[in-house]
Amino acid sequence: MTIELRSDNAASVSPSILEAMAAANSGSALAYGGDEVTARLEEHVREVFEHPTARVFPVLSGTAANALSLSALTPPWGAVVCHESAHILTSEGGATSLLSAGAVMTGVAGEGYKVAAPALRTHLDGVRWGDPHHSQPSVLSLTSPSDHGTVYSAAEISELAAIARERGLRVHLDGARFANAVVATGSAPADLTWRAGVDVLSLGATKNGALSAEAIVCFTDGPADELVYRTKRSGHVTSKMRYQSAQLIAYLTDDLWLRNARNANERMGELAAGLESLGIELVARPAVNMVFVRLDPLLADALEAAGVLFYRLDGLARFVTSWQTSADDIATALAAVRSALG
Ligand SMILES: Cc1ncc(COP(=O)(O)O)c(C=O)c1O
Structure with missing residues (x-):
């Protein structure tokens, strides 16, 4: 997965x-x-x-x-x-x-x-x-x-x-x-x-x-x-x-174009809110489909091992959603964060 x-x-x-x-x-x-x-x-x-x-x-x-x-x-x-x-x-x-x-x-x-x-x-x-x-x-x-x-x-x-x-x-x-x-x-x-x-x-x-x-x-x-x-x-x-x-x-x-973008923006809203509620620091609250967060490197490794794909850029983690990202994808990613933290 x-x-x-x-x-x-x-x-x-x-x-x-x-x-x-x-x-x-x-x-x-x-x-x-x-x-x-x-x-x-x-x-x-x-x-x-x-x-x-x-x-x-x-x-x-x-x-x-x-x-x-x-x-x-x-x-x-x-x-x-x-x-x-x-x-x-x-x-x-x-x-x-x-x-x-x-x-x-x-x-x-x-x-x-x-x-x-x-x-x-x-x-x-x-x-x-x-x-x-x-x-x-x-x-x-x-x-x-x-x-x-x-x-x-x-x-x-x-x-x-x-x-x-x-x-x-x-x-x-x-x-x-x-x-x-x-x-x-x-x-x-x-x-x-x-x-x-x-x-x-x-x-x-x-x-x-x-x-x-x-x-x-x-x-x-x-x-x-x-x-x-x-x-x-x-x-x-x-x-x-x-x-x-x-x-x-x-x-x-x-x-x-707007329906696709709305999906991406909304999924990002769910992801950002979920990450924040798990105590992850957002560099800024996302306006669109992209967020940068500060992730402990061990947590980042655990997430990657769990199959969550993201970029590491300038010491930060970048997550981007798209027209294709589903609510289930976000729930699964957040469950992986929760389990890595636990
Ligand atoms: C803000 C912005 N402008 C331009 C581009 C360039 O697009 P392309 O990769 O299709 O050349 C990108 C690609 O990531 C981008 O993020």
Whole structure:
């Protein structure tokens, strides 16, 4: 018996998404996104985001979504300002620098793994604007949920975007787990993105039930016009795009994305409450489907021996639930903790 709590990436594909791929799997269709399924995807995204001119680019990974989005928002001499823990800075091997032909990423501080407004102001005040010896901040990239499971409210995104805009920066949102943030905040997708000042969203789907299908959603035309070329040059205009588009349509249809995320968030709520009631210290109460806890190493060993799968990161244990995690999985994991403690 194993209980999968390492990562939502370890979960399998949602049955409705596989069914949508099977349904798209008949006859022939124009390649490279010229098919009618891909044409319909844009309509779905426009409806869900209440934005009549949003444009969509399916890509194969979250790293590609981020690096391509940012490459269309910054010149090569630019700096992407983000939280010091942001995935783009710590965990993507410099993909943004590669695809932007040299832009750097600059981390700023903030509680809860979120950019703090005063830290952003101080950082931008300290920049040597117009000095070619220094990278010029050109885009603010926020991550919600963060890699530590915290989320920005719509008001927080608006405040940070306004500070960025005062200085001429554009705004990107890394939404690798965007559905979990929508469920956690209860805010409309539009309120967490373009209405708050976001220009481009990396809309994740793979962690929440899709198969290597993510989307870049542009709310302004400038970056979209560039992405037509940038996606091709980086190998993300796939010949059989209809299968990615079919997945993304299924993902956004009948609230599948939100139902999957709600399951993951709720199971995490049960796990976190259970761990706390057993005296385990949570680093922070989870807003979405991820929690970091302090675990005695012997207890961690015992849990692993009992088949509970999780990651050990920076001296902490990380547990992540997914669309697939069941209430029974959580009960079993908590029983294993109880027995290891006993
Ligand atoms: C917040 C965040 N952004 C981006 C990514 C990158 O996604 P991928 O692994 O599909 O490249 C991840 C993956 O873990 C992530 O957690």
